[in-house]
Amino acid sequence: MAKTYSRGDRVAEQIRRELAELLRLEVKDPRVGFVTLTQIELSPDYAHAKVYFTTLQGEQVVPELAQGLKRASGFLRRELGRRIRVHTIPELHWVYDHSIERGAQLSALIDKAVASDGDFAQDADSDERKD
Secondary structure: OOOOOOHHHHHHHHHHHHHHHHHEEEOOOOOOOOEEEEEEEEOOOOOOOEEEEOOOOOOOHHHHHHHHHHHHHHHHHHHHHHHHOOOOOOOEEEOOOOHHHHHHHHHHHHHHHHHHHHHHHHHHHHHHOOO
């Protein structure tokens, strides 16, 4: 059975695609670079959109990046209005997404645990051979 997507999900995905393209090609602010949009959460009336973003530059540049994104919000809303057809163009609220960094940390912890477990298994095998 095919999955059904709500209109809100489709509009959010369209907004994410358009914002990503606008950020990549149209925004000239040097603070806004190397940004990835991970998710859009729309309010039921489409009046507000939480735009989750991350960057490859590290967490130290996030305040400056967020300031650049807020500064570009008016331009981005205007361009969204020209590109997509919805009654209300949402107000953009920028939220830094920690999930990618957290995932990398958890992956490193898992790798470390697996490596130490492998060392423990090798030590146990060598102890058994001695007996």
